[in-house]
Amino acid sequence: MSAEFADGTAIVGIGQTEYSKAAGRSETQLACESITSALADCGLLPGDVDGLVSYTVDPVEETELARAIGFREIKWSSRVPYGGGGSQGVVQHAAAAVASGAADVVVAYRAIKARSGRRFGRADARPQAGFNHAGTTAVQWCMPYGIFTPASWMALNVTRYMHDSGATSKDFGRAVVQFRDYAAANPNSHFYGRPITLEDHQASRWVAEPGIRLFDCCQETDGSAALVITHADRAADTLAHVRIAAVASAGLFEEEIATDHYTPNLAIMDSSAAVARSLFGGCGVTRDDIDVALIYDAFSPMLLMQLEGLGFCGFGEAKDFVADGQLGPDGQLPCNTNGGLIGEGYIHGLNLTLEAVRQLRGTAINQIAGARTALVSASRTATILQVD
Amino acid sequence: MLPRPAPVVTDDNEGFWIAASQRRFVAQRCNGCGQLHHPPRPMCPNCRSLDHEWVELSGRGALYSYALLHYPQHPAFTYPLVAAVVELEEGLRFVTNVVNIVPNDLAIGMALAVTFVEIDDEMALPVFEPRRES
Numbered sequence: 001m002s003a004e005f006a007d008g009t010a011i012v013g014i015g016q017t018e019y020s021k022a023a024g025r026s027e028t029q030l031a032c033e034s035i036t037s038a039l040a041d042c043g044l045l046p047g048d049v050d051g052l053v054s055y056t057v058d059p060v061e062e063t064e065l066a067r068a069i070g071f072r073e074i075k076w077s078s079r080v081p082y083g084g085g086g087s088q089g090v091v092q093h094a095a096a097a098v099a100s101g102a103a104d105v106v107v108a109y110r111a112i113k114a115r116s117g118r119r120f121g122r123a124d125a126r127p128q129a130g131f132n133h134a135g136t137t138a139v140q141w142c143m144p145y146g147i148f149t150p151a152s153w154m155a156l157n158v159t160r161y162m163h164d165s166g167a168t169s170k171d172f173g174r175a176v177v178q179f180r181d182y183a184a185a186n187p188n189s190h191f192y193g194r195p196i197t198l199e200d201h202q203a204s205r206w207v208a209e210p211g212i213r214l215f216d217c218c219q220e221t222d223g224s225a226a227l228v229i230t231h232a233d234r235a236a237d238t239l240a241h242v243r244i245a246a247v248a249s250a251g252l253f254e255e256e257i258a259t260d261h262y263t264p265n266l267a268i269m270d271s272s273a274a275v276a277r278s279l280f281g282g283c284g285v286t287r288d289d290i291d292v293a294l295i296y297d298a299f300s301p302m303l304l305m306q307l308e309g310l311g312f313c314g315f316g317e318a319k320d321f322v323a324d325g326q327l328g329p330d331g332q333l334p335c336n337t338n339g340g341l342i343g344e345g346y347i348h349g350l351n352l353t354l355e356a357v358r359q360l361r362g363t364a365i366n367q368i369a370g371a372r373t374a375l376v377s378a379s380r381t382a383t384i385l386q387v388d
Numbered sequence: 389m390l391p392r393p394a395p396v397v398t399d400d401n402e403g404f405w406i407a408a409s410q411r412r413f414v415a416q417r418c419n420g421c422g423q424l425h426h427p428p429r430p431m432c433p434n435c436r437s438l439d440h441e442w443v444e445l446s447g448r449g450a451l452y453s454y455a456l457l458h459y460p461q462h463p464a465f466t467y468p469l470v471a472a473v474v475e476l477e478e479g480l481r482f483v484t485n486v487v488n489i490v491p492n493d494l495a496i497g498m499a500l501a502v503t504f505v506e507i508d509d510e511m512a513l514p515v516f517e518p519r520r521e522s
Contacts, residue, residue: 121460122460123461123462137427138427138483140395140396140398140401140427141483143393143396144392144393144394144395144507145392145471145483145484145485145513145515146393146457146462146464146469146471147471147483148460148462149460152455152457152471155455155471156453156455156471156472156473156483157453158455159453159454159496160453160496205458206456206458206459206468207459208457208458208471209455209456209458209468210455211455212455214459259483261483262426262427266452266453266473
């Protein structure tokens with residue numbers, strides 16, 4: 001299937017809860033709040049919804065949502081693996097359901113209590129054959145060695161990336177400083193009013209040396225985000241007409257998710273390169289057309305690796321691209337204008353899609369003037385959104 | 389001191405862990421086409437054979453990547469803990485710890501050899517240490 005199959009579908013509604021350290025209510029309630037907010041955003045009613053998509057790791061059951069929100073007949077439901085790497089896959093599933101006629105109005109959602117509930121960054125995970133249906137099994141080969149967390153898994157890729165590319169912790173820090181700058185202006189973010197300097201970044205403690213300091217890590221967050229996806233013509237009379245120009249996914253041979261240690265060259269993000277080939281192959285959008293990018297920054301080094309994988313820079317050049325200020329509001333590729341997962345919070349990537357929609361509607365806090373085309377990338381899934 | 393988390397033994401990987409408990413470092417070799425695989429899997433992705441055996445490896449390799457883990461800390465380990473990806477002589481990758489080394493001596497490409505740490509009376513875990521050329 002080509003990436004532009006989704007042409008004719010649109011994200012018409014977005015909704016979220018507050019992002020916090022302790023939501024104090026169930027994930028199901030958080031999902032109910034964000035979904036009804038997204039429906040109100042586009043003037044649709046629960047009875048209009050006939051499709052549901054989420055992550056395989058999301059704890060909220062479709063039946064519970066129907067029971068609480070009052071959905072009448074769900075004709076399509078699906079779940080996407082790959083954890084946060086699949087966060088744009090939910091857009092792909094929803095758009096595919098709409099484009100094929102399997103459903104008319106699809107809600108994509110993620111609800112998470114990554115701060116007050118089970119934290120990704122803690123060492124309390126028990127070894128298991130897989131990892132909560134995240135689409136990975138290689139976790140079992142890390143746990144006996146004390147390699148417990150996404151930061152420690154990915155640090156193995158990052159050290160090799162640093163070795164081969166010449167990137168340093170300071171290069172990662174420059175991206176973090178930019179994201180914290182954006183976040184400082186965003187009242188919805190974890191770090192509202194709290195920018196940092198490169199010196200602050202360099203003084204933050206090691207999580208996994210030499211690539212990942214505390215300030216390189218995204219913020220484990222409680223909250224929920226939701227999108228409403230339907231036919232673009234159905235959206236035409238609403239305020240927000242954000243078309244899904246292209247959407248793609250790439251699950252490659254021998255590739256794992258966060259424990260991706262078996263592909264030939266760990267300094268390169270092959271899945272990003274594959275997704276970029278699909279995205280930029282047929283829909284007529286080029287890299288130069290991207291006005292704003294939202295790139296999954298669970299850890300800042302992955303941002304640089306994706307810039308290279310997506311083809312915005314050659315290998316080893318992302319550090320200069322970042323140092324030259326290209327991610328800033330006046331740069332070539334304003335990036336993570338909500339503060340990213342590092343600055344705004346970690347709703348497992350779906351909050352990046354919401355920010356892309358706000359940018360294209362012209363309603364973002366750090367609005368990029370005249371933004372018409374946005375890229376959202378989560379390493380192995382990505383989407384291009386457009387307004388006319 | 390708490391023990392390390394025990395490996396998860398499954399139908400697909402138990403040959404590896406039985407060998408490890410006997411202090412043998414093995415990989416799965418397809419009896420259809422002869423390819424080696426790690427991590428183990430029920431079917432050979434090259435020839436689709438279901439028939440394989442567990443063959444002992446040389447136990448030699450080179451450091452492909454590493455990280456010094458500082459946080460979070462688990463009582464079974466001392467920190468910083470050396471996490472590593474080793475490129476084995478046979479061409480496979482293996483995620484492990486490097487032991488008997490000070491962090492400053494870690495260098496990508498350095499020669500390593502397998503050794504074992506005991507998890508309990510029954511289970512041992514293959515880890516790597518610097519290899520002295522002989």
